[in-house]
Amino acid sequence: MIELQGLTKRFGEKVAVDHLTFTVRPGIVTGFLGPNGAGKSTTMRMMLGLDNPTAGDVRIDGKRYAELKEPLKEIGALLDAQAVHGGRTAYNHLLCLAQANRIPRSRVGEVLEAVGLTPVARKRPKGFSLGMGQRLGIAAALLGDPRILMFDEPVNGLDPEGIRWIRNLMQSLAAQGRTVFVSSHLMSEMALTAEHLVVIGQGKLLADTSMADFIARNSRSFVRVRTPEPERMRDVLAAAGIEARTAGDGSFEVTGSTAADLGELAARERLVLHELSPQQASLEEAFMGLTAQAVEYHAREAGEPPTPTAGAPVEQAPAWGEQWRREHGPERSGDGEGV
Numbered sequence: 001m002i003e004l005q006g007l008t009k010r011f012g013e014k015v016a017v018d019h020l021t022f023t024v025r026p027g028i029v030t031g032f033l034g035p036n037g038a039g040k041s042t043t044m045r046m047m048l049g050l051d052n053p054t055a056g057d058v059r060i061d062g063k064r065y066a067e068l069k070e071p072l073k074e075i076g077a078l079l080d081a082q083a084v085h086g087g088r089t090a091y092n093h094l095l096c097l098a099q100a101n102r103i104p105r106s107r108v109g110e111v112l113e114a115v116g117l118t119p120v121a122r123k124r125p126k127g128f129s130l131g132m133g134q135r136l137g138i139a140a141a142l143l144g145d146p147r148i149l150m151f152d153e154p155v156n157g158l159d160p161e162g163i164r165w166i167r168n169l170m171q172s173l174a175a176q177g178r179t180v181f182v183s184s185h186l187m188s189e190m191a192l193t194a195e196h197l198v199v200i201g202q203g204k205l206l207a208d209t210s211m212a213d214f215i216a217r218n219s220r221s222f223v224r225v226r227t228p229e230p231e232r233m234r235d236v237l238a239a240a241g242i243e244a245r246t247a248g249d250g251s252f253e254v255t256g257s258t259a260a261d262l263g264e265l266a267a268r269e270r271l272v273l274h275e276l277s278p279q280q281a282s283l284e285e286a287f288m289g290l291t292a293q294a295v296e297y298h299a300r301e302a303g304e305p306p307t308p309t310a311g312a313p314v315e316q317a318p319a320w321g322e323q324w325r326r327e328h329g330p331e332r333s334g335d336g337e338g339v
């Protein structure tokens with residue numbers, strides 16, 4: 001279990017992580033989601049004792065990272081898959097790690113086998129593809145057989161086969177009762193991998209909820225209605241007090257009414273329908289809506305950021321998901337915690 005309490009990190013004026021409080025539980029994959037620059041890597045670095053928090057606290061199974069006697073046996077992490085010593089063979093890279101952490105040599109062969117790198121064990125990682133590098137990083141994370149595993153953007157740049165492999169691996173590690181915490185900026189991938197979701201935007205907690213609950217709350221369902229008589233359709237819906245909006249292709253997206261009710265209404269009004277189909281907007285679409293404001297944020301990040309002067313408030317572009325946050329507050333579920 002990983003517990004964060006008011007975790008905060010400032011880099012000068014920049015608040016990278018802003019009072020994060022949440023718990024990552026064992027037995028499930030927990031997704032850590034947010035756009036680029038949201039503070040995911042900084043949070044993970046603090047979890048691993050690589051950065052000191054400005055305020056707040058992280059506990060790994062009740063202890064601070066620095067208090068862990070044999071950290072690799074308690075928490076394994078893939079932070080930067082490229083950070084491997086290119087000169088040593090894959091086997092020797094893992095052997096050095098094992099010897100430095102009092103892990104038996106036999107474990108090296110086991111983890112190489114587990115990630116499918118046995119055939120290239122005697123090769124140097126500098127010649128490895130991105131996917132092979134990721135696998136080697138994962139082998140290192142697994143080396144101490146830890147109860148807690150953390151992966152920062154593990155599928156970045158991988159092909160569909162590599163992505164599927166990592167997804168299956170995470171789910172099987174969680175099924176063994178381990179705590180699995182994985183970051184991504186891709187909602188679609190998280191939806192397939194994670195059972196629980198922690199979402200942050202500009203360092204702040206936006207959601208801490210089960211994936212099922214998140215989907216139920218955020219994917220809009222509606223009925224698509226297409227008719228050759230759109231003007232009449234609009235009048236009929238308005239007269240019945242039914243909410244509808246016109247889609248780009250001329251069809252109507254009707255919320256708050258079932259396809260059956262709409263079909264009967266159209267029949268009573270002798271309206272010809274060319275389509276009557278229930279729809280569920282995907283999670284990715286829900287996130288596109290949330291991230292619409294982040295585009296502005298990113299554009300400015302990439303362009304010319306305002307230079308904050310000491311003490312002078314800076315007019316900030318709305319944070320990623322800020323609108324949603326204002327409307328809903330941080331989402332929590334499961335243990336009934338409120339914020």
Ligand SMILES: Nc1ncnc2c1ncn2[C@@H]1O[C@H](COP(=O)(O)OP(=O)(O)OP(=O)(O)O)[C@@H](O)[C@H]1O
Nearest residue numbers: 011014016034035036037038039040041042043185
């Ligand atoms: N060492 C540092 N010094 C100054 N600012 C930093 C430092 N590390 C991170 N930041 C800033 O803190 C914010 C959060 O960065 P972080 O890398 O944690 O985000 P992220 O969610 O992991 O994004 P990405 O997916 O792009 O890695 C960013 O604005 C980043 O520029």
